[in-house]
Amino acid sequence: MRFDGKVGRVTGAGSGIGRAVAIGFAQRGGTVAVADVNRDGAEAVAAHIKAAGGSAIAIGVDLTQPAEIEAMIAQTLGAFGRLDMLHNNAFGVPSGLQKGRFARVAEIDDAVWDYTLQVGLTAVMQATRRVLPVMQRQGGGAIVNTASISGLFGDYGIAAYNAMKAGVANFTRVVAMEYAGDNIRCNCICPGAIDTPLLQRSLTTIQGFADATLAAIPMGRLGRPEEMGNVVLFLASDLASYVTGAAIVADGGLTAKTGIPTRFRN
Numbered sequence: 305m306r307f308d309g310k311v312g313r314v315t316g317a318g319s320g321i322g323r324a325v326a327i328g329f330a331q332r333g334g335t336v337a338v339a340d341v342n343r344d345g346a347e348a349v350a351a352h353i354k355a356a357g358g359s360a361i362a363i364g365v366d367l368t369q370p371a372e373i374e375a376m377i378a379q380t381l382g383a384f385g386r387l388d389m390l391h392n393n394a395f396g397v398p399s400g401l402q403k404g405r406f407a408r409v410a411e412i413d414d415a416v417w418d419y420t421l422q423v424g425l426t427a428v429m430q431a432t433r434r435v436l437p438v439m440q441r442q443g444g445g446a447i448v449n450t451a452s453i454s455g456l457f458g459d460y461g462i463a464a465y466n467a468m469k470a471g472v473a474n475f476t477r478v479v480a481m482e483y484a485g486d487n488i489r490c491n492c493i494c495p496g497a498i499d500t501p502l503l504q505r506s507l508t509t510i511q512g513f514a515d516a517t518l519a520a521i522p523m524g525r526l527g528r529p530e531e532m533g534n535v536v537l538f539l540a541s542d543l544a545s546y547v548t549g550a551a552i553v554a555d556g557g558l559t560a561k562t563g564i565p566t567r568f569r570n
């Protein structure tokens with residue numbers, strides 16, 4: 305799996321899954337724009353790639369700001385002249401919204417709802433809409449979105465996140481259909497519980513959540529960011545040349561179950 309001569313842009317690339325994708329893309333010969341609202345994180349990942357002999361630039365972008373999304377794409381095209389791979393991946397709830405983050409539907413916080421849909425879904429559309437004509441002119445490209453198993457099924461207390469991730473999965477399918485004739489593929493990954501700062505916040509602050517999460521996973525462990533990176537890189541690569549409109553679950557078996565407990569007694 306090689307990306308020689310290809311240019312990628314990854315959001316949320318300063319940490320977790322996006323970091324793994326940016327590093328993996330560069331390790332395989334690609335040039336990558338490492339974009340994140342945490343500019344220091346993006347700079348550190350770009351420096352890591354360059355220290356290993358790879359090619360990268362860091363871009364600070366706040367995905368709540370459409371003008372910054374436009375600038376991020378313009379900066380990538382200005383630096384490298386093309387864009388072959390787009391990984392729309394960033395998400396995180398800022399500290400100011402943490403209080404209203406977990407709530408049942410009747411208590412949904414408007415600010416959390418609006419932020420979640422903007423950063424997680426609308427920004428995905430805004431970047432994709434901007435890049436599609438570029439990929440059309442180039443003769444093709446690959447877009448990978450980070451959805452979630454939470455976009456396929458429900459969770460308690462995070463309705464905005466569930467609705468947003470379901471939107472990402474279905475937006476992915478529409479892009480795949482509409483641009484298949486332009487040699488542009490669009491897929492999404494649906495991670496389960498992955499060991500990143502985003503999940504660690506819940507695992508370490510909500511009593512009992514860590515043990516219950518591990519107990520729900522048939523493989524008995526969290527996924528590693530690199531394990532999600534590998535799926536994204538496959539979907540972005542020519543090895544996935546006939547894969548488009550797919551939502552690939554990578555969750556250690558978490559959603560393979562009905563939820564009915566075992567009948568075995570050892």
Ligand SMILES: NC(=O)c1ccc[n+]([C@@H]2O[C@H](COP(=O)([O-])OP(=O)(O)OC[C@H]3O[C@@H](n4cnc5c(N)ncnc54)[C@H](O)[C@@H]3O)[C@@H](O)[C@H]2O)c1
Pocket residue numbers: 315316317318319320321322339340341342345365366367368393394395396397423450451452453494495496497498499500501502503
């Ligand atoms: N970790 C999991 O268990 C899990 C499971 C399913 C899906 N996901 C999804 O994976 C994606 C990556 O998350 P992660 O787990 O690697 O978390 P992470 O916290 O390690 O990385 C997320 C990155 O997104 C950036 N970000 C947040 N808000 C931003 C904004 N407004 N503009 C630009 N960048 C912003 C953060 O600064 C951070 O670097 C997210 O879409 C998340 O919903 C994660």
